[in-house]
Amino acid sequence: TGEVIYTPPPPSDVSQLMKEFVEWLNNKSNISPVLAAGISQYKLVDIHPFLDGNGRTARVLCTLILYQNGYDFKKLFSLSEYYDKDRAGYYEAIQSVRENEMYMTYWLExxxxxxxxxxxxxxxxxxxAIKKEIIIEKAKKFNLNERQQKILLLLLKKERVSVEEMRNILNLVRRTVQRDLSKLCDLNLVKEISKSKTDPTKYYKLL
Structure with missing residues (x-):
């Protein structure tokens, strides 16, 4: 469209802006680490010190601040995943600060x-992950065969599955699936959910 979304500060200003930003980073002890992480992410994006990768670097800095303050996510966490699902919302929130004289409430929300x-x-x-480990330990304890272990892992992944779905996904004979499910139910590993023995909507889930 030719519309200019954002014009970063001139290169001659970046050094001073980064100096002020680093000073702020080193003296932010009176701010909630969550808010400090959010402000830091915005500030680095706004200063735009690099030719490329400013957004990624800002998210790394944000995650580092959270980690340093006890938010250890064990590599299971990525704000990028959230932003990737809502790129328009992300850019709108960033732009709101620039359009409202650096008022950050909307961005921080x-x-x-x-x-x-x-x-x-x-x-x-x-x-x-914990549930999977428990399932593996129970599989060892009850000496489950490979098919039965696959059924448990499938139920962990899909939460609720019918006999027909299991048969198709695991490529097994229906009677075999029913026999394995019966054993897993007897061992109190799996629960059958149905209104009656002939209920066509019957499904199974982990206990």
């Missing part, structure tokens, strides 16, 4: 909402 969503995903991933 967007940033903290993204952080919250990613933390929820981290928790879900962590819980799934």
């Amino acid at each position: 967007y940033f903290t909402e993204g952080l919250k969503n990613q933390l929820i995903e981290v928790r879900a991933k962590g819980e799934k």
Whole structure:
């Protein structure tokens, strides 16, 4: 369209702006680390000190600040994933600061909402990883065969699956799937959810 979205500061100003930014970074102890991370991410993007990679570098800095303040995400966390799902919202939030005389409320609301969503995903991933380890240990304890282990891992991935879905995904005979599921139910590893024995909507899930 030819529209200029953002014009960075002139190169002659970057050195001083970065000096002021670093001084602020080293004296931000009275600010919540979450807000400090959000402000830092915006400031580095705004100063635009590099020809390329300013956004990525800003997100790395943001993650570092959080990590230094006890937010250890065990490599399960990436704000980039959140921004990639909502590029328009990300740019709108960034632009709102520039259009409102550096008033950061809208950007920080967007940033903290993204952080919250990613933390929820981290928790879900962590819980799934723990559950997978528990399943592996139970498989060893009950001496489950390879098919039965695959059924458990499938249920971990999809949460609820019908016999027909299992048969198609695992390429097994229906009777074999039913027999394995019956054993897993007897071992209290899997639960059958149905209204009756002949319920066509019957499915299975992990206990």
